[in-house]
Amino acid sequence: MIKKVLPRITLVTMVIAIYMIFSPASAIYGPAGEVLGASFRIFYFHVPLAWVSYLAFFIVFVSSVSYLRTKEQRWDVFASSSAEIGVIFCGLVLITGPIWAKSVWGVYWLWDPQLTCALILWLLYAAYLMVRSSVQEPERKARLAAVYGIIAFIGVPLSHFSVRIWATLHPAVVRGGQIGGYPVYVLLINILAFTLLYAYLFLTKVSIEEMSEEIQHLKRQV
């Protein structure tokens, strides 16, 4: 049931969300009331992507803890699927961020706390995928990956604090003007659309894993 409905809902929401991004009303105004350039519309992609990657990594953490407690294969499948999607989305954050930064700040990259944290996050979960790919036996792979999933997640807030005190040494970045009114709704519907996309990708990945599990099982029977 949900596997049939979800892709359609995701598609519809995504189309509405993208339409809203490019409608004139969603322009963001700077502090002085001027319309900020078209590059600002990438903000509507950037923020939902970041949100989804945080959500995905949180699910990796929850699944890892649950796996160690219950030793059920299901949780491992959840953790690996979520981590892969999270790394992709976090990578997109790291791509959209510099594109936006180039037109707003004039440089692609600044060691600003949020950018730096996104980079550390990406490195942590890329390392998580490395752990997964370097172990063969399914049981041990699941167990070691779960341990690393927990460690990586605990490292995130600590990195955030340390990066904050570190980045105060560098010139402060002026963030864009406050948003209010219509752009907030555009942002919210984009967050909804990307969360649905995540849910859809997640379910697809889980069912792929289940199918490959079944094939392995059938092969063994033959």
Added chain:
Amino acid sequence: MKRCLDIARKDLRSEFRTKQMLNSMLIFALLVIVIFSFAFGPYPENIDQLAPGILWVAFTFAGMLGLARSFASEKEQGCLDGLKLCPVDRSAIYMGKVMSNTVLMFIMEMITVPVFIVLFDYSISNPLELGCIIMLGTLGFVFVGTLLSALTVNVRAREILLPVILFPVIVPVIISAVLATGKILSGTNDIWAEIRILGAYGAIFFIVALLIFEYVIED
């Protein structure tokens, strides 16, 4: 507690018979410092900004060598299985390994720091604070490093995997320790924020590691 000490003592005794690990850590740390000095030229202008980073890169790289061998050396002749068969809590193995790794790191650091001070011509006005930062940073590094060293012990290409998975996790340690060391070397003593992060990092990862270590060496 006594059992942890026994495991640590066993490790250190076998290490001091050959001193192989300690020597390579030490030489490597010194090499890192010397190579950075060559890379940045004899009298770089912003040496105060570079020096703390050089010191901590030397510590972490050399520490990585020790950690990589810490559990791998147990695999030879099935020592790890023997350890697991011991009638002790699994976390005691972790504690013992942490102790022996910390001792090795401290010895390496006690020799590296004077060389560093001589080469970069620093006079340390408050050695106590520097020692405190080095101790906290090393503990944080070893707490996580020992756990991940055990994690990679049965993995193929573990020499590559350990640095790849360890460095992203110890970013907070490196950042805070480098900042605090820089402040101490330049004479400012406002290092409370860094000490708090290092302390919290060490405490959190120590507890987490004790809790999940048994899952790491289950097989």
